Amino acid sequence: xxxxxxxxxxxxxxxxxxxxxxxxxxxxxxxxxxxxxxxxxxxxxxxxxxxxxxxxxxxxxxxxxxxxxxxxxxxxxxxxxxxxxxxxxxxxxxxxxxxxxxxxxxxxxxxxxxxxxxxxxxxxxxxxxxxxxxxxxxxxxxxxxxxxxxxxxxxxxxxxxxxxxxxxxxxxxxxxxxxxxxxxxxxxxxxxxxxxxxxxxxxxxxxxxxxxxxxxxxxxxxxxxxxxxxxxxxxxxxxxxxxxxxxxxxxxxxxxxxxxxxxxxxxxxxxxxxxxxxxxxxxxxxxxxxxxxxxxxxxxxxxxxxxxxxxxxxxxxxxxxxxxxxxxxxxxxxxxxxxxxxxxxxxxxxxxxxxxxxxxxxxxxxxxxxxxxxxxxxxxxxxxxxxxxxx
Numbered sequence: 001x002x003x004x005x006x007x008x009x010x011x012x013x014x015x016x017x018x019x020x021x022x023x024x025x026x027x028x029x030x031x032x033x034x035x036x037x038x039x040x041x042x043x044x045x046x047x048x049x050x051x052x053x054x055x056x057x058x059x060x061x062x063x064x065x066x067x068x069x070x071x072x073x074x075x076x077x078x079x080x081x082x083x084x085x086x087x088x089x090x091x092x093x094x095x096x097x098x099x100x101x102x103x104x105x106x107x108x109x110x111x112x113x114x115x116x117x118x119x120x121x122x123x124x125x126x127x128x129x130x131x132x133x134x135x136x137x138x139x140x141x142x143x144x145x146x147x148x149x150x151x152x153x154x155x156x157x158x159x160x161x162x163x164x165x166x167x168x169x170x171x172x173x174x175x176x177x178x179x180x181x182x183x184x185x186x187x188x189x190x191x192x193x194x195x196x197x198x199x200x201x202x203x204x205x206x207x208x209x210x211x212x213x214x215x216x217x218x219x220x221x222x223x224x225x226x227x228x229x230x231x232x233x234x235x236x237x238x239x240x241x242x243x244x245x246x247x248x249x250x251x252x253x254x255x256x257x258x259x260x261x262x263x264x265x266x267x268x269x270x271x272x273x274x275x276x277x278x279x280x281x282x283x284x285x286x287x288x289x290x291x292x293x294x295x296x297x298x299x300x301x302x303x304x305x306x307x308x309x310x311x312x313x314x315x316x317x318x319x320x321x322x323x324x325x326x327x328x329x330x331x332x333x334x335x336x337x338x339x340x341x342x343x344x345x346x347x348x349x350x351x352x353x354x355x356x357x358x359x360x361x362x363x364x365x366x367x368x369x370x371x372x373x374x375x376x377x378x379x380x381x382x383x384x385x386x387x388x389x390x391x
Contacts, residue, residue, distance in 0.1 A: 008273050013095035014230035014237035015385070017047025017223035018347040022185045022336035026216035027116045033069050035111040039221035040070065047223045048234030049105060054223075056097060056106030058090035060340070066109065076103035082247065084287055085372030086110075087222075087342040088381030092243035094224045104225055111219035112338035135251055147289070148204035148212060150252035150376035155206050155292040157258035161307065166206055168310030169291040170197035173210050173333050175319035176288060180330025182320070182360040187214050188334045210333075211291040218338035220347050238350045241367075241386045242274030247379035255377060259307075260300065263371060263380035267301035270369075274384035278302045281384075282365040283352045284324055285345040287373035288331040294318075297371055301382070325362045328352060342372035346383065353387050 019042030021028055021035070030038055036059075044050060056076035059066040063077040076097045080089050087108055094106040135144070144150070158164045174194055180186035192210065200209040230237035246262035246269075249255045271277060278301060286297040295309040303324060304312040318326040327333075329348040332341040349368035351357050370383040 009092070009095045009099055009243055010241050010273055010275070011227055011239050012099035013224050014227050014239045015091070015222050015224050015346065015350050016230045016233045016235055016237055017043040017045070017049065018221070018350045019043040019046060020218070020220035020344055020347045022187070022216065022218045024185065024187060024189075026187050026214065028113060028217040028219065031111070031113040031116055031120070031217070035113070035219050036066065036109045037070065039109050039111060039219045040107055043107065043221040043223045046235060049223060053105045054107050056094060056103035058094060058106060058108035060086045060110065074103065076106060082379040082381070083374030084289065084340040084342045085245070085374035085379050085381040086340060087346055088243070088370055088372035088383050089245050091222070091224065091240065091346060091383055092245060092381065095240045095243060098224065098226050104229065106224045107221060108224075109221040110340060110343040112340065113217040114215055114339055116217045139251055139253055145204050147376070148207055151290040151292050152204040152207050153252060154258045154296065154377060155290075158292065158295070159206060161259055162310070164295070164310040166198055166208070167194050168314055169211055169295065170194040170208075171313050171316070172288070172291040172294050172318065173197050175313065175316055175322070176327050176331045176333045178319040179328050179360055180334035182358075183330050183335060186330040186335045187216050207290060207292070213289045213332040213337040213341070214334070216336045216338055218336040218344065220343040222343070222346050222350070236354055236387065238353045238385050238387065240383060241276065242270035242272070242384035243382065244269035244273065245379065245381040247374070249378055250375060252376045259296070261296050261373070261377045261380055263297055263300035263373070263382065266380045266382040267371065270382035270384050271302070274386070276367055276384060281367050281369050282325070283328060283349060283362050283368040284326040284371070285328070285349045285368065286326060286371040287341055287345060288327055288333050289337070289341065289373065291333070293373055293377070294326070296377070297373070300380075301369070301371060320360070328357065328360050328362060342370075342374070342381070345370040345372060349383075349385050353385060
């Protein structure tokens with residue numbers, strides 16, 4: 001676990017450029033390196049920087065291969081892969097590297113096109129990843145359906161322990177869809193009701209189809225630099241105020257408690273570094289691979305007590321006009337989900353703090369949290385972002 005003790009990255013670095021790509025059709029025209037390079041170009045343009053300024057690269061597959069493709073020679077390189085939380089981890093690492101003077105401008109990129117790849121016979125179709133061999137040996141023989149199965153186990157345990165209901169989980173999908181309705185790039189924008197969610201096919205009990213994330217093409221990138229340099233660039237800086245990472249299992253059968261994620265440690269640590277509390281957060285961008293994923297984040301980050309997530313969401317407080325605007329672009333449930341959603345959490349948090357989200361803008365947003373979830377509730381990484389380096 002990071003972000004502990006007297007170690008602090010507070011205000012040392014800022015996100016100065018962002019870009020993402022998604023489509024209402026779920027399919028993008030570009031793919032592979034061409035899509036990654038386009039995201040980098042857009043993020044650098046957004047920051048008012050060029051490729052010549054970049055001396056740090058983050059990429060979940062190979063930062064070396066991607067840097068070679070870009071034709072640059074970085075002094076800082078990071079290929080950390082923790083699933084959907086990788087990009088929050090990259091931001092934490094990049095901020096630390098910048099603060100230590102190892103580099104000055106870091107770019108992080110992600111692109112995946114699982115939907116478009118269905119019509120590309122030569123496209124890579126790898127469905128493994130870290131821990132795949134262990135899962136095949138020890139969990140798959142018992143009929144574990146991936147990726148829904150582990151989250152269904154968590155939902156079932158939460159229901160049995162705390163009385164959480166399918167209606168309460170459905171409310172999360174409904175609130176998220178309300179945000180998506182205001183995002184022209186979202187995959188689904190039609191109104192959604194609790195009854196609609198409950199009437200959708202049961203995928204893995206107790207999770208219905210509309211409790212589950214999308215499968216779409218998507219891509220994004222962000223650029224980080226020092227707080228000093230950020231002040232002179234094209235966009236208002238969004239400062240990293242707090243960051244922490246924690247993981248405690250790889251396979252779901254080894255999760256210590258199915259109702260408590262490692263976010264119960266990364267979240268409070270990031271808040272301590274930032275010097276803020278959950279009540280200070282204006283916007284929450286929290287990984288929503290499934291409705292239960294989002295509910296667990298609310299509890300583990302301290303927005304409500306453990307076991308109270310179900311009642312907490314029922315008044316619509318996560319949706320437009322609610323007390324805790326959450327996943328304001330439509331999230332992985334309605335906006336896009338190409339496989340690892342954490343990049344989009346960061347991009348949307350930055351745009352909300354810049355005040356550039358148009359119809360879905362949260363008025364006066366000054367503090368945002370981007371909380372990534374990797375693998376099967378395995379690795380949580382929490383970023384606290386703000387419009388001011390000191391508060």
